[in-house]
Amino acid sequence: MAITKNAISVRGLDLIKSFEGLRLAAYQDVAGVWTIGYGCTFYANGKRIQPGDKLVNKECASDLLGVVLRDFERTVNRVVTVALNQNQYDALVSFHFNTGSLPSSTLLRKLNAGDFGGAAAQFDLWVKVTDPKTGKKVVNDTLVKRRAKEQKLFTTPI
Incomplete structure (x- = not known):
């Protein structure tokens, strides 16, 4: 169980949005995964993004990202057993949102x-x-570039 329960900050959200970009129509990312909005590969109900899916506007994309990020935040809060500052937490949520691999990573083992x-x-x-x-x-x-920014944020004291 994590020592501190955190939530992503505006700075963390802005970092994710800056790398994901905004696309209201479903597209395949560089790995061929169907994606929409700000890098979301599934909806709040767990349904995967499909070709032809569309979001109405930027606000819908922001709302979807916020809902989807809750799962990633819960995972970070669950698997990290050391106290984090907000920058460290934001960097880890961004990393986990992008890779999905924090729980099984050497990064987590070293951190804990x-x-x-x-x-x-x-x-x-x-x-x-x-x-x-x-x-x-x-x-x-x-x-x-993304990992360099996440690393810099992770190592920036508050």
């Missing part, structure tokens, strides 16, 4: 062991995406 520096260094390792055409993992420039 109190190795904050070692945890921060792990962000650099999560910069590859599976190319849907070849099935091979390739470095993605956008992920390199």
Whole structure:
């Protein structure tokens, strides 16, 4: 059980939105996953995004992101067992929203062991995406930039 129950801040939301961008019509991301709004791959009811899906406006996309992020926030709150500042929490929610892999990551193991520096260094390792055409993992420039910003936020004191 996490020591502190947090919620993502406006700064954390803005970070996610800046990398995800806004698209009101469903599209396939670089890994070939159907996505909509601000990087959402499913709706609040758990239904996956499908080709042809559309959101009415920016407010609907923001609302969907807020609802979907609650699951990611709950996971971060559940699996992190050390106290976090808001910047660390926001960086972890962004990371988990993008990768879905925080619970099984070395980043989490190092963090929960109190190795904050070692945890921060792990962000650099999560910069590859599976190319849907070849099935091979390739470095993605956008992920390199995203992980650098998440890492910087994670290491910024409050």
